[in-house]
Amino acid sequence: MNVETLAHPAEEVAPRLLGSVLTCKTSEGTVSIAITETEAYSGAADPASHAYRGRTPRNAVMFGPAGHLYVYRSHGLHWCANVVTGTDGVASAVLIRAGRVVEGEDLARERRGEKVETARLARGPGNFCQALGITAEHNGTDLLTGIPVVLSEGESVPPALIRVGPRVGVSKAHDWQHRFYLAGDPTVSAYRLSPRAKPSG
DNA sequence: TCGATGATTGAA
């Protein structure tokens, strides 16, 4: 993966990341996951973005150069991973929501639980990070240098398989068509709307 | 320092 590919608005990069592979090496071993679902988040123009109210210590990575990893904790329990996109100084990132384990499945299952179905190993943002082994210590990692987390191009995805839909789980601007996923893929999180999401009427 | 909140998940 090269920086030119990522140096564009999040909603432009998000669909292109489908099929790309994220690899994380730890002392336990290596896990690679092919991305099957993403969500685009902008900066000041996006009410649902962490960067909506400006730069803070937490979201600082989002304002940096493309190709870095932005990790944050959700609800005190889970980790969520984003790929920073756009130009240096402008906040934008793509949330990785789900993927398919292509390497290190045993390790991924060990982390997630032995009874977890293969298709569910990396389904959902929190589960994706758990399966891959991503935590706060990876925040700010340069995914293009490849240590210890790498973003690489996987098999090309037929454009016809790419679907667009409303974002999931956000209480603001949830109807933005900024969620991208592979049609018919069992690893995509068919998820519920946020309880706080307002009806569109 | 205090109180409200959340880009979630799993079980009932």
Add this chain to the structure above:
DNA sequence: TCAATCATCGAG
């Protein structure tokens, strides 16, 4: 439908 669980943020 609801609880688990805490870092972050904005206000004072």
